[in-house]
Amino acid sequence: NWRDPRLDWSDPTNTTQDYGNVDFLFSTEEYVWRPSIIIENSIQDMGVISDKSTPMRITNRGMVVWSPSGIFVVSCESDTTYYPLDTQDCKLKVSSKAYTINEVSLVLTLDPVILNFYSENGEWDLVSASGLDVRDTPIGQSSFSSVDFDIKLRRRPIFHIINTLFPVVLMAILIAMVFKLPVDSGERNGFALTVLLAYAVYLSIISENIPSTSVSVCYLSLYLAFVLFLAAMSVVLTIFVLRAHYATGEIPKVFKILFRCTAHSKVDVEILEKTDVGEFEHEDNKLTWQIVAVGMDTVFFYVYVVLISVVTSVLTVAYIIHYQSI
Structure with a gap:
């Protein structure tokens, strides 16, 4: 609203007739002056705000009240x-x-x-x-x-927690489970590749919903990229484990030293091998490639569980702190 002294008829001495019984009247912008107001950051229409259909309420003291309607699309x-x-x-x-x-x-x-x-x-x-x-x-x-x-x-938050964050965390847990599958099942590579492709598809879907900007980096995108890297590495590590499980020949000294250093006790490993007559014979103090593969699975599983748990916890705490600070 604004005041236009030219439209003031409250003083009879300034008018040709006495309009004291008229408190207000209505008019439109075609007959009454209005300020030229624009929206600076508009992206659709940079013209002056105008609404010929909305009447102006003019009081007897020259006060003009005008409330034009409109839908404005601005850049943010x-x-x-x-x-x-x-x-x-x-x-x-x-x-x-x-x-x-x-x-x-x-x-x-x-x-x-x-x-x-x-x-x-x-x-x-x-x-x-x-x-x-x-x-x-x-x-x-x-x-x-x-x-x-x-x-x-x-x-x-409810919709995105159920449909975005919860599935992402569940798929991250599945990555570590690949090292718990038996080697002889024949499903390890297929399981690892399935989780990897699922994460890649999910990352592309979320990227479509996130506004394209390089001013700020989305923490969820970083989390998905990190978990996608872990999923890709799980495929590579699974191949190494399978190769070690079916390997033959002498075990390198590096593996022997590592297994001795990581042993929980001084009890020697005892392997039962089946003989041709159906009996088992004991071979003490023998490290086989199968034991190396099992050890690699155990180490990779705990490393993945720790990494996923730490990163997921940090992301969750950051989101909670930000949401409660508003």
């Missing part, structure tokens, strides 16, 4: 660091570029944002909406009045 810097539990802060920049600050000065009221007609959204939760400040925008030798409105939105 997206912060995807904590996607899908992210918070977006969008600014609406309003200015008067046709009149200088000496001619038109924009001023915020005590309640600049009215939320009476706001309806809740299923994906986003409105955290706050407020007017920031009144500033002067110098262009050349002139200055123009501008105001900023700040809208903060927070993504609702």
Whole structure:
């Protein structure tokens, strides 16, 4: 709203007739002056805000109240660091570029944002909406009045926790389980490749939903890339384990030293080998390739469990701290 002294008829001495019984009247922008207001960061229409169908309410003291309606699409810097539990802060920049600050000065009221007609959204939760400040925008030798409105939105977490985070963590646990499959089952490589392809597909699906920006790096993308690397390495390590299990020949001294250093007791390993007559004979103090393969499986399994648990815990704590700090 603004005051136009040319439309003041409260004083009968300034009018040809006495209009004291008329408190207000209505008109449109075709017959009444209005300030030329634009949205600076609009991406669809950079023209002046106009609405010929919305009437202007003019009081007897020249106060003009005008509430034009419209849908404005503006550009905002997206912060995807904590996607899908992210918070977006969008600014609406309003200015008067046709009149200088000496001619038109924009001023915020005590309640600049009215939320009476706001309806809740299923994906986003409105955290706050407020007017920031009144500033002067110098262009050349002139200055123009501008105001900023700040809208903060927070993504609702339930849908993405169930459909994004929970499946990602479950697939990460499956990667370590490949080292618990028996070597003779013949399913180890197939299982490892299946988990790897599932993660690759899931990463591509999530990447489509994340806004394309290089300003901030999404922690979930880093987590998926790390787990994808672990899945790829599990395929390579599975091949080494299979090769060791079916290997023949002398065991290198490096493996013998490692197994001696990692032994939990001084009891010698005893291997039972089946003879041709169906009996078992004892061969003490003999390290075979099968034992080496089992040891490799055990080491890889615990390494994977520790890595996945630590990274998942760090990601979870970071998301919880960020979500509760809003």
